Amino acid sequence: xxxxxxxxxxxxxxxxxxxxxxxxxxxxxxxxxxxxxxxxxxxxxxxxxxxxxxxxxxxxxxxxxxxxxxxxxxxxxxxxxxxxxxxxxxxxxxxxxxxxxxxxxxxxxxxxxxxxxxxxxxxxxxxxxxxxxxxxxxxxxxxxxxxxxxxxxxxxxxxxxxxxxxxxxxxxxxxxxxxxxxxxxxxxxxxxxxxxxxxxxxxxxxxxxxxxxxxxxxxxxxxxxxxxxxxxxxxxxxxxxxxxxxxxxxxxxxxxxxxxxxxxxxxxxxxxxxx
Amino acid sequence: xxxxxxxxxxxxxxxxxxxxxxxxxxxxxxxxxxxxxxxxxxxxxxxxxxxxxxxxxxxxxxxxxxxxxxxxxxxxxxxxxxxxxxxxxxxxxxxxxxxxxxxxxxxxxxxxxxxxxxxxxxxxxxxxxxxxxxxxxxxxxxxxxxxxxxxxxxxxxxxxxxxxxxxxxxxxxxxxxxxxxxxxxxxxxxxxxxxxxxxxxxxxxxxxxxxxxxxxxxxxxxxxxxxxxxxxxxxxxxxxxxxxxxxxxxxxxxxxxxxxxxxxxxxxxxxxxxxxxxxxxxxxxxxxxxxxxxxxxxxxxxxxxxxxxxxxxxxxxxxxxxxxxxx
Numbered sequence: 001x002x003x004x005x006x007x008x009x010x011x012x013x014x015x016x017x018x019x020x021x022x023x024x025x026x027x028x029x030x031x032x033x034x035x036x037x038x039x040x041x042x043x044x045x046x047x048x049x050x051x052x053x054x055x056x057x058x059x060x061x062x063x064x065x066x067x068x069x070x071x072x073x074x075x076x077x078x079x080x081x082x083x084x085x086x087x088x089x090x091x092x093x094x095x096x097x098x099x100x101x102x103x104x105x106x107x108x109x110x111x112x113x114x115x116x117x118x119x120x121x122x123x124x125x126x127x128x129x130x131x132x133x134x135x136x137x138x139x140x141x142x143x144x145x146x147x148x149x150x151x152x153x154x155x156x157x158x159x160x161x162x163x164x165x166x167x168x169x170x171x172x173x174x175x176x177x178x179x180x181x182x183x184x185x186x187x188x189x190x191x192x193x194x195x196x197x198x199x200x201x202x203x204x205x206x207x208x209x210x211x212x213x214x215x216x217x218x219x220x221x222x223x224x225x226x227x228x229x230x231x232x233x234x235x236x237x238x239x240x241x242x243x244x245x246x247x248x249x250x251x252x253x254x255x256x257x258x259x260x261x262x263x264x265x266x267x268x269x270x271x272x273x274x275x
Numbered sequence: 276x277x278x279x280x281x282x283x284x285x286x287x288x289x290x291x292x293x294x295x296x297x298x299x300x301x302x303x304x305x306x307x308x309x310x311x312x313x314x315x316x317x318x319x320x321x322x323x324x325x326x327x328x329x330x331x332x333x334x335x336x337x338x339x340x341x342x343x344x345x346x347x348x349x350x351x352x353x354x355x356x357x358x359x360x361x362x363x364x365x366x367x368x369x370x371x372x373x374x375x376x377x378x379x380x381x382x383x384x385x386x387x388x389x390x391x392x393x394x395x396x397x398x399x400x401x402x403x404x405x406x407x408x409x410x411x412x413x414x415x416x417x418x419x420x421x422x423x424x425x426x427x428x429x430x431x432x433x434x435x436x437x438x439x440x441x442x443x444x445x446x447x448x449x450x451x452x453x454x455x456x457x458x459x460x461x462x463x464x465x466x467x468x469x470x471x472x473x474x475x476x477x478x479x480x481x482x483x484x485x486x487x488x489x490x491x492x493x494x495x496x497x498x499x500x501x502x503x504x505x506x507x508x509x510x511x512x513x514x515x516x517x518x519x520x521x522x523x524x525x526x527x528x529x530x531x532x533x534x535x536x537x538x539x540x541x542x543x544x545x546x547x548x549x550x551x552x553x554x555x556x557x558x559x560x561x562x563x564x565x566x567x568x569x570x571x572x573x574x575x576x577x578x579x580x581x582x583x584x585x586x587x588x589x590x591x592x593x594x595x596x597x598x599x600x601x602x
Binding site for chain 1: 301306313334433434437438439442446535538540544547563577581
């Protein structure tokens, strides 16, 4: 047993970033700035059509050019990034919070609660995630909430499994036992002993989870069962611009590049290998 | 006595196999139950009158009339109470009676049978290509960790992992079909049609398997038994073949199971992009047309395919790694 496990330091809750993670954080910050500064700095409406100016090359007034309906690609991309990040944040939060709480409960209590929750997680794992999301989306095509519920339902399992496994070990540790004997309540034990150990792993999962939420939404948009036009969504932007790849390859490339940078930044931020 | 002798001399690779298969069988049952329940809830919660919605999907929105809707209602037993209908639905599912497609009128099983062949062909080609690309590259990189090849392949893997399969497919189409004109962009029939969709899936799979192989190989090459094989006089090639390959293969094969999630999800998207007539393509079409028996059938088959592939991986690992058998 080394000293650091005896005295969990505050530093563990906010891990210091290594080089790759810093690069990821910087890329993500750039995208955030792009998404929220564009509507503030430009008079940009992602849905305004100007049919006299379709598929125009980038100009000073339209820094990223226009699409096949003369809509501003700058405004549409910024709006799509806001949508993707918003969805990712929402589904990660609503997957992580119940996932962590249930994981701690199952790992701590054990017994029938552990078995019930464990088999629930196994049931959700029996189907590939996107298939589960597709089945839920089939109920209400084009509906943001069906998409969101589906993605969150897939994501919570990972938090649950990781947190449950870690909690089981941590609960048996002598330092937690000592605190418990001193009469501290479960909330204090969680804050003092469990969370500092769990936080780095939960944050890694959150970054990967955000990336997979963004990819799932784009994939569904791309096969036209996700959100509906005229919503600006990265997958939809790609499939809409696909017929014009010959006339406007630069327009086609933009949503691909943005999606790539978005997912790359989150993967870099997560740090480790996806194992 | 003879039993213990026999078990000592012959490799007991069947030990522990029963519980492993039982577990996967249970998982297959779970898949059927979940798909059945979800599609049942799906049909019951469609907004508006179910019968009219489905009749609209079948005959077109302008051609719906009451008699068509009533025919649908009778066919799907929509007028029955929910609980009875639910168990009837599950009972049909257990007998593999998937009904008829609401759009084409063909039995779902017949349609799925055709599509499954195409999807399995594509999946097989993709896994084969990914195994040819990923692990050999990873093994070479793992022999010299942090060498030039290791760094280049790491960057390439990160880039590929950040691109979703449909974006990889688009880029491949733009390069090989549009610019170079070597391969057809979409369609089916000749072998050439399968190359781009399979490559799209394979690149993403190889991105992960190359890293897994690299980590496994660098672990193996730093291990005591690997050093000992060199000390006892085996050459670099022989120690790699005899002591490196099999040990590095176990994590790569085990990780294949995790990758099948990606493969099945990728099939849905990639088949749609390349207009490949498989079950992923069919699922998307069924969802757009609200063809409920087709949705149920394709989801069921894809779920069972996932379980079957995982079982194959279990069996391979079981056979490769004797240490797992006692566990």
